[in-house]
Amino acid sequence: MLRTLLNKTSLTIAGLMSGTSLxxxxxxxxxxxxxxxxxNIKLLHFESLPFDEEMREKLKRLCTIEHSDVAQVxxxxxxxxxxxxxxxxxxxxAANMDMDDIDLISxxxxxxxHIPVADEDDRFLPKSTLQIGDLSVIAKRTGKPVVGDFRTADMAVGGQGAPLVPYGDDLMFRDxxxxxxxxxxxxxGNCTALPSVxxxxxMIAFDTGPGNMVMDQVVYELSxxxxxxxxxxxWAAQGKVHNELLADxxxxxxxxxxxxxxTGREMFGKAYASAWLATALSQGVSHADIVATATAFTAHTIARGYQEYILPHSDIAEVIVSGGGAHNRTLLRMLGELLPAQTILMSDELGISCDAKEAILFALLGNAFIQGEPNNVPAATGAERPTILGKLALP
Structure with a gap:
């Protein structure tokens, strides 16, 4: 099976993404x-399959020190x-495909x-990361080889293990x-700045901060x-931004x-959002204003990240948005107001579904692994050198 896979000049890959939004x-x-x-890339089919509420809430708890335990993990x-x-x-x-039509899962x-920086006071907390979803289980259940656990290899050569998307962003979007x-x-939220050819x-790439994470938790609790x-x-469109809360x-x-x-849930997850929400409610801020302020938080962190670390070094004409937040019209309006010199687009306008983009990127990372091509971007992760990310499980 592996020999056949390595000898192919093209592959049909199922890219799978389950992100921090849960x-x-x-x-x-x-x-x-x-x-x-x-x-060359051609999207054959895309599906987004929601978690049930019980699994989503259990995952949120696993991402907190206070409510997690080794048995649950x-x-x-x-x-x-x-x-x-x-x-x-x-x-x-759903694609009317047989599993025999798929060569690889990524x-x-x-x-x-995720611990992107080592704890200097604890030698047992080095730079490290943990992604669950055992590769062998997926391989045995589907009958297909599976590539995954990409972040650890970047960390092994000095990187922060993220962001991983710049590899695919460069292939698909450099103009x-x-x-x-x-x-x-x-x-x-994560960004990749691509100067023109x-x-x-x-390239410059980094996590801008919370994307939907704080907004979603606030909305869940308020409702x-x-x-x-x-x-x-x-809901955010009905409120006004509370500037003092935003500044904090x-x-x-x-x-x-x-x-x-x-960054990730360890910094901006449920504990952070719930504590911030409690502060806002204690000050008598209306629900609509709270949601508007949480939305502005995401917009401002994105724009400030550009203004401080990208725009002084690169001439940027377009900001191409993907992910679930691309559907938040209030967020995109705020972003446009903060970045008047740039055109804000959804990736769909360039032929790549904003919902499917990250799953496509992981298919690309899996393809690079099979081809023996380095698929990290040291300029983005801080790694000492390019390296091949991923581990393989066979059925």
Missing amino acids: DGIDVAIVHIAGRGAET CGMNFAIAERFADAILQTAQ THGQTIW AEKGRILQNIGGI KADGG AGELSYDANGD MLAHPYFQEPPPKT
């Missing part, structure tokens, strides 16, 4: 031909792998904890004439669990750190 599983079945800069590693495998099988069925896994920023807004200067997110940004949020130390930098 809203569900995205699966993109992609036909990929070639390697490196000559890679151990069990969820297999339980979510079963869910990943089901998602692959369901997507193949999965990000579910991040439970001959225009500088672009690719902004994904999932649970966490003819321009001097290299007593009836809503998991602010659809279209409609923007004073967080993360936003003063220069790239390379990454």
Whole structure:
């Protein structure tokens, strides 16, 4: 099986993404031909399969020190792998494809904890990361080879293990004439700045901070669990930004750190959002104003990240947004107001579904692994050198 896979000139890969937003599983079945800069991509089918509320809330708890334990992490590693495998099988069925039509599965896994910088006071807390969703379980259930656990190899050569998307962003979006920023807004926001082909200067990439994570948790709690997110940004549009609360949020130390930098639920997850919400409610701020302020927080952290670390070095004409946050019209309006010199686009306008983009990127990372091509970007992660990310499980 492996020999056949290595000898193929093109592969059909199911890329699987389950991000920090914890809203569900995205699966993109992609036909990929070639390697490196000559890679050609065709999306064959995409499905987004939501988590049920019980699994989503259990995952949130696992991402906190206070409510997690080793038995729960151990069990969820297999339980979510079963869910990943089901998602692959369901997507193949929806695409009217047999599993024999798929050569490879490439999965990000579910991040439970991420330590991008070593704890100097504890030698047992080095730079490290944990993504669950066991590769062997997925391989055995689907009958296909599975590549995953990408972040650890980058950390092994000195990187922060993220962001991983710049590899695919460069392949899909670098333009001959225009500088672009690719902004994904999932649970966490991450950006990749791509100077035009003819321009001097290299790629810059980093996590801008919370994407949907704080907004979603605030909406969930304010609605007593009836809503998991602010659809279209409609609730935020009814409120006004509370500038003092916003200023306090923007004073967080993360936003003063220069790239390379990454973050996640360990910093801006449920505990952070719930504590901030309690403060806002104690000051008598209305629900609509709270949601508007949480939305502005994401917009300002994105724009400030550009203004401090990208725009002084690169001529950027377009910001291309993807991820669930691309559907939040209020968020995009705020972003446009903060970045008047740049055109804000959804990646759909360039032929790449904003919902499918990250799953496609993981298909590309899996293809690079099979081709023996380095698929990290040291300028983005801080790694000492390019290296091949990923581990392989066989059925």
